[in-house]
Amino acid sequence: MDTLIERCAGLDVHKETVVACVRVPTRGGGREQCVQTFGTTTAQLLALRDWLVAHGVTRVGMESTGVYWKPVYYVLEDAVECWLLNARHLRNVPGRKTDVADAAWICQLVEHGLVRPSFVPPKPIRELRNLTRYRKAQIEERTREAQRLDKVLQDAGIKLSSVASDVLGVSARAMLRALVAGTRDPELLAELARGTLRKKIPALREALHGRFGPHHALLVGTILAKLEFLDEALAQLSAEIAQVIAPFTAEAVLLRTIPGVDRRTAEALIAEIGVDMTRFGAAGRLASWAGWCPGNHESAGRQGSGKTRKGSKWLRTYLTEAAKAAAGAKGTYLAAQYARLRGRRGSARATVAVGHSILVAAYYILDRHQPYRDLGPDYFRRRHSREHQMRRLVRQIEALGFRVTLEEAA
Numbered sequence: 001m002d003t004l005i006e007r008c009a010g011l012d013v014h015k016e017t018v019v020a021c022v023r024v025p026t027r028g029g030g031r032e033q034c035v036q037t038f039g040t041t042t043a044q045l046l047a048l049r050d051w052l053v054a055h056g057v058t059r060v061g062m063e064s065t066g067v068y069w070k071p072v073y074y075v076l077e078d079a080v081e082c083w084l085l086n087a088r089h090l091r092n093v094p095g096r097k098t099d100v101a102d103a104a105w106i107c108q109l110v111e112h113g114l115v116r117p118s119f120v121p122p123k124p125i126r127e128l129r130n131l132t133r134y135r136k137a138q139i140e141e142r143t144r145e146a147q148r149l150d151k152v153l154q155d156a157g158i159k160l161s162s163v164a165s166d167v168l169g170v171s172a173r174a175m176l177r178a179l180v181a182g183t184r185d186p187e188l189l190a191e192l193a194r195g196t197l198r199k200k201i202p203a204l205r206e207a208l209h210g211r212f213g214p215h216h217a218l219l220v221g222t223i224l225a226k227l228e229f230l231d232e233a234l235a236q237l238s239a240e241i242a243q244v245i246a247p248f249t250a251e252a253v254l255l256r257t258i259p260g261v262d263r264r265t266a267e268a269l270i271a272e273i274g275v276d277m278t279r280f281g282a283a284g285r286l287a288s289w290a291g292w293c294p295g296n297h298e299s300a301g302r303q304g305s306g307k308t309r310k311g312s313k314w315l316r317t318y319l320t321e322a323a324k325a326a327a328g329a330k331g332t333y334l335a336a337q338y339a340r341l342r343g344r345r346g347s348a349r350a351t352v353a354v355g356h357s358i359l360v361a362a363y364y365i366l367d368r369h370q371p372y373r374d375l376g377p378d379y380f381r382r383r384h385s386r387e388h389q390m391r392r393l394v395r396q397i398e399a400l401g402f403r404v405t406l407e408e409a410a
Contacts, residue, residue, distance in 0.1 A: 003111055009052055010107030011062040012099045013069050016040055020048060021103035022055045023111055035100050045075040053079055061110035063087050064118060073120065083110065083117035090115070119289060121274045128244050129271040133314055135237040136268065142230045149223045157210030163203045168227065171197045179212055180221040241267055251275045254365050257372040258358055259334050260326025265318055269362055272315040277367040283360045290315050292356050319355035326354055333375040340380055
């Protein structure tokens, strides 16, 4: 095979060690291979960088091993061109599984141009990604704590969630704190209701009569304290995200023109795919990278499963939430698309299709710096002529066993 990269390196990255293999040309026209092992501390990684620069390496390939590749990549990216490689593309010949062999194999794949780099966003986007992902994790943790709270209340016979729409609202929290403090009288607890909830005081008195014991008080008090901590943490994270995303405010505003995409979703989309769409080159490539398009599995003329491939679980979560929100936005193309597909393919596939449309729209919005333009809820009807729709409806009625006679209305 032809040598495409004259001076390249392959790194086999682990938690505490990095095995580096360098392949460079010799004076006789051949190839020389050098292997050395380094640690993963910052000092050792700087030594690795100096060693690669001394050999004149222009491209480094490394496997995406958990999170251990990140410090290595971040130290080397300013000195040499770094390629993060998909582990599924680096399978070696069976029987040759050692750290040195892995590093040499990665180096040869890079040398002959047999691999492609994975998308690694620039530093500002990486910082935003860390913040949005952690915020999402805390939002999910808050949801779990709220569910635990309701389970404890159900165990104590307190049916507060059956009357109050929000168990974590101002009135509900006041009642829960009173329960933790030792108040058990339903009359006194119900009087803590505020606003519109006061209309339900008789129902509250009945719902707050239960078997709330000391261990329930301990559990509820602990959960309430954790929820308060999570609320404060989420507020701090959102404030920091607002500062970090400030350079990309225009892009976030444009993304929010898509039905189903709110402020948090727009921030998360920018954190996951960035704002430079030239890194993908086409909307289809972005969808393929995200694992949000039909799979392609054909063998011997037979088409296999079209299941979507694996992609970023974070991006999948954001697109799923946006697709479900868009499906409920009446009078839009995305809602019509969801309703059209749900009856034929089911809600899960309809959600994937709408999420794919949102991702494609996000690509063109970021690439062209233009707001979203809705095709309208009647797009699927307008795209075919009147005669085409007439013939389709006639065929459907005839398939039911009826004879159709058409007459032009006055």
